[in-house]
Amino acid sequence: MKRSKDTFKLNYQYRIVPSKQQSVKLNEWLYKLCRIHNLMLEERFNWWDCNRSPVNACFFLVTHLPELKEQPSYYSQKRATHWSRESHRHLYDGVHSQVIQEAIKRVEDTFNRFLKGDFKGNRSGRPRFKSVKRYRTFSFPQLKADCLTVTANPHKRKNGEARRDIAQINLPKIGQVRCIYHRPIPEGFTIKAALISRKADGWYICLTLEDKSVPSLKSPQIEATKDNSLGLDVGLEKFWTASDGEVEPIQQHYRKSEDKLAKLQNRKDKKPHKSASRRKLAKKISKHHQRLQRKRKQFHYESATKLVGRDEQVFFVEDIKPGNLSQKNKPKQDENGKYLPNGQSAKSGLNKSINDAGWGQFLSILAYKAAKAGKLVVKVKPHNTSQVCSCCNRLVQKDLSIRIHECLCGLILDRDWNAAINIKRVGLGIFPTIKCRKRSLLTMTKEAYTVISDSV
Incomplete structure (x- = not known):
């Protein structure tokens, strides 16, 4: 049955508590799937290395062209010929067929x-072979x-409140697994797929929910005006600054716990290799990183909810790529x-702060929350938005260390606030063009020369 693409889908994540036997089986599946992943990738690399040549032309009467092998594909690699290999049959025993596919x-x-x-033509790097830990x-x-059964918990808390419902999910070839059912599934949604992941503090399942009666989530068509729009400038001194002057302070989750992580890492490095104490410290470090990640994500959701709760309908944000901003110098x-x-x-310190801020995750969460609320997030080019004066369109060159925007027209404003106003002007189409900026720079230079000559 062909699945419709115009249905509304949600992802709900729950924590699962498997038994000892189930936990052993899940770890065994991950080990076997990792081996299968490496075998399939090795077959593709062998084809790639043996069936290409840097020479694009040769004399056909002299050169012998060997018969080329068939390129491995998804359908050829999942056929029964791979499953019946004597040397690798143990990797397929006990694992669900669709999981292997x-x-x-x-x-x-x-x-x-x-x-x-x-789909944009951007190529990724060479795939790597996976280790069991990765x-x-x-x-x-x-x-x-x-597959999900939920029953009411007959026990109550000491203060008389009802306890969380008891839930179990039936996974093929694994059985009934206990699930921490912390939020109910909305009515009308059905479970279509599941993603099992092993994290630092246990096992988690991400359920894909689908409701065919609700159309897919699409960006609304809203005409932006000065009254219903807001410009946002993200930064490291302040997390974001709005065009109306509102500021969200930055949290710096990793920076605050950097010393503690360094001490734990030093203690771990001093322990003997492959010792129990070293593994315990490694698990403690991974749990600490997981807490930092969750704090950062919660802060992003709270900040996005705060913005979506405003009266504005359109949010103009910077079209930035944090991965490019945090690259190493040549x-x-x-x-x-x-x-x-x-x-x-x-x-290096700047790159660490950029990664700690998590601008990319925040902007994606803001776009999702705005679409759910019927609002719109528009990305604009941030070129020269912090250099041009938002009052007179003069080009005022300043380094990153200068945090106050001062212009000859008399405007004295915070640098990020000035940039947020310009981002809104870019979205509305009233930001000065390149020619206007060059003309304003020439005017600014003449006025500065006049002021200096008059003072002399």
Whole structure:
């Protein structure tokens, strides 16, 4: 049955508490799927290395062209010929067939992004072979609609409140697994798929819910005006600054716990390799990183909810790529090949703060929350928004260390506030063009020369 693409889907994540036997089976599945992933990837790399040549032309009377092998695909790798290999049959025993097919599908997706790129044409790097520690997820593409059973908890708390409902989910070839049912599934939604993941503090399941009666979530068509729009400028001194002057302070979750993490890491490095104490400290460090990640994500959701609760209907944000902003500086060399200082020591601290802020995650959460509320998030180019005066359109060049915008027209404003106003003007189409900026820069230079000559 063909699944409609115009249905509304949600992802709900729950924590599951498997028994000892189920936990052993889940870990065994991850080990086998990791081996299968590496085998399928090795087969594709062998084809890629043996069936291509850097020479694009040759004399056909002299050169012998060997018969090329068939390119491995998703359908060829999931056929029974791979399943019946004597040397690898133990990897397929006991694992659900659809789970293996989804693992092979992941290999094909990563390899296609390496060769062809995504729908925008952006290619990813060469796929890596996975270690057992790095392979943490597998998925069930299909689940029965009645796989989740929820019963009321007869026990009550000491203060008389009802306890959380008791829930169990039936996973193929694993059985009934206890689920921490902390929020109910909305009415009308059915369970279509599940993603099992192993994290630092246990096992989690992400359920894909679908409601065919509700249309898919689409961005609304809203005409932006000065009254119903808001410009947002994200930064490191303040998390975001709105065009009306409202400011959200930055949290810096990683920076605040950096010393504690360094102490734990030093203690771990001093322990003997493959010792129990070293594994305990490694697990403690991973749990600490998980808490930081959850705090950051909760802060992003709260901040996005705060913005969506305003009266504005359109939010103009910067079209930035945090991954490009946090890249390393290019190395510099002299004539003799000696490396010169390139400012990477100062850039490393900036990169750490950019990654700690998590702008990309916040902007994606804001777009999702705004679409649910019937509002719109528009990305605009942030070029020169912090350099141009929002009052007179003069180009006022300033370094990143200068946090106050001062213009000859008399405007003295916070740098981020000025940038947020300009971002809103870019979204509304009233930001000065390149020609206007050049003309304003020439006017500013003449006025500054006049002021200096008059003072002399």
